[in-house]
Amino acid sequence: MTxxxxxxxxSYAYEDGPPVLSGADFAIAEGRSLALLGRNGSGKTTLxxxxxxxxxxxxxxxxxxxxxxxxxxxxxxxxxxxVQLVVQxxxxxLFAASVEQDVSFGxxxxxxxxxxxxxxxxxxxxxxxxxxxxxxPTHLLSYGQRKxxxxxxxxxxxxxxxxxxxxxxxxxxxxxxxxxxxxxxLSGTTVVxxxxxxxxxxxxxxxxxxxxxxxxRTGPAPQLLSDPDLLVSARLxxxxxxxxxxxxxxxxxxxxxxTGPGTPQALAEWQAGTASGTGGADAVGDAVRxxxxx
Numbered sequence: 001m002t003x004x005x006x007x008x009x010x011s012y013a014y015e016d017g018p019p020v021l022s023g024a025d026f027a028i029a030e031g032r033s034l035a036l037l038g039r040n041g042s043g044k045t046t047l048x049x050x051x052x053x054x055x056x057x058x059x060x061x062x063x064x065x066x067x068x069x070x071x072x073x074x075x076x077x078x079x080x081x082x083v084q085l086v087v088q089x090x091x092x093x094l095f096a097a098s099v100e101q102d103v104s105f106g107x108x109x110x111x112x113x114x115x116x117x118x119x120x121x122x123x124x125x126x127x128x129x130x131x132x133x134x135x136x137p138t139h140l141l142s143y144g145q146r147k148x149x150x151x152x153x154x155x156x157x158x159x160x161x162x163x164x165x166x167x168x169x170x171x172x173x174x175x176x177x178x179x180x181x182x183x184x185x186l187s188g189t190t191v192v193x194x195x196x197x198x199x200x201x202x203x204x205x206x207x208x209x210x211x212x213x214x215x216x217r218t219g220p221a222p223q224l225l226s227d228p229d230l231l232v233s234a235r236l237x238x239x240x241x242x243x244x245x246x247x248x249x250x251x252x253x254x255x256x257x258x259t260g261p262g263t264p265q266a267l268a269e270w271q272a273g274t275a276s277g278t279g280g281a282d283a284v285g286d287a288v289r290x291x292x293x294x
Contacts, residue, residue, distance in 0.1 A: 002066040003027035004161055004190060005051055005083060010060030012046055020046045023060070026209065026216055028161055028192060033183075035201035035221060036194040038211030039235040044194045047211070048163050051192075052085035081110070084154035088166040090146035099125070099141070099149050100134045106157045124156035128182055144175045148182070155186065163192045168200065180204060198225055202239040203262035210234050240264075 006027040013019040020043045028034060028051070038044045049055040050062065053069065053076050062069045062079075069079050084106075087093055096102035103124055107117040125131045128148040133141065141149060147167065154162055167183075168176040183191050195201055201208055201221060208221040212234045217224065224230065226242040244267060245260025254260055261267040 001029070003063075004030045004065065006063045006066075007047075007050060007057070008061045008063065010050060010057040010062070012050060012055060012057050021050070021057075024216055026051075026218070028190060029207065030160070030190055032190065032206040033204060034190070034192045035205035035208045036192060036211070037196070037198065037201055037208060037225075037234065037236060039196075042211040042234070044211060045165065047216075048085055048165060048192075048194060051161075052083050052163055053079045054085065081157065082159055083161045083163065084157050084159040085163045086151050086154045086165065086167065088169060090143075090150040093150040093153065094138045094146060097137060098134070099130065099136050099138060099152075102138055102149060103153045103156050106153055110157075120156045120158065124152040127155055127186060128152040129178070144171055144179075147171065147179070151182075155189070159189060161190050161192060162186065163194075165194045166196070167193060168195065168197065176200070196236070198231065198236050198239045199241065199263070201225060202241050210236070 007024055010024045010026070011019055011022045024043075024047070026047065036044055036047070046055065050057055053062070053071070056071050064079055064082060069075050094102050096105060100121060104117055104121045107120045112120070122131075125134055128151055130145065130148050130152060133145060133149070136145075138146065138149065147170075151162075151164065151167065164183075168179060171179065183193075193201070193205070202225045205221040207218065208224045209216055209218045210224060210230055212230070214233070217230060222242075225239045228238050231238055241260055241262045245254055245258075248254035248260055249256060261270045
């Protein structure tokens with residue numbers, strides 16, 4: 001199947017600087033959530049801007065539906081109608097006086113009829129659960145609300161690919177979970193999330209891409225993010241869930257190949273579920289303490 005978006009042999013260097021990416025091959029498959037991971041300076045932001053047309057590769061090609069993207073007005077409009085990037089800091093993206101005005105800006109620039117713009121804004125606000133904030137001045141929003149408003153502006157463009165740069169950064173745990181629920185409900189949109197949070201990527205993404213000094217490694221998230229050597233090479237800490245699963249298997253508490261708990265909360269619930277007179281809960285607790293995971 002042809003990827004929605006693909007970079008082929010792409011290289012990029014900023015003026016008077018060394019190459020950030022060199023001969024990079026990277027593809028976004030339709031309908032599969034993708035986590036993009038790497039240390040600061042690894043090229044994540046550059047890669048996202050190349051994919052969304054904010055930067056043009058020095059060499060190589062960006063393809064949309066298998067056709068090369070041109071960097072004239074027509075070509076970039078075609079790309080940005082399909083691919084939207086939401087930057088990490090919502091204050092770098094929000095600029096209009098109210099939430100509704102900000103969310104409507106993109107669709108209006110597409111020259112859509114007023115009724116279509118209104119329908120897209122309504123749908124985007126509902127999807128991000130901020131309909132009640134429609135008339136709220138953007139400068140009076142909380143940080144989490146500003147994050148949602150910025151994402152709603154991209155969602156209103158009805159993109160096929162939504163690229164989010166550290167969308168959970170600065171959010172409390174409840175805010176993170178609510179945002180993940182929102183992203184899961186975006187039908188018809190493939191979500192790409194850049195994050196430093198390996199645990200989040202492990203439990204959220206179908207696929208992962210890890211930027212290392214030797215290039216980009218891609219594959220199914222559960223397998224790729226269970227590779228400790230790969231994560232060390234990318235200067236990322238190990239994912240919590242595979243470590244827990246390995247400890248539980250070593251103690252005979254998890255069958256080979258079975259999926260382990262993805263979060264500490266899930267581990268606690270799983271432990272409680274083993275307490276039906278088998279002593280399993282105590283065994284889980286002992287395993288967790290032995291591994292210093294509690």
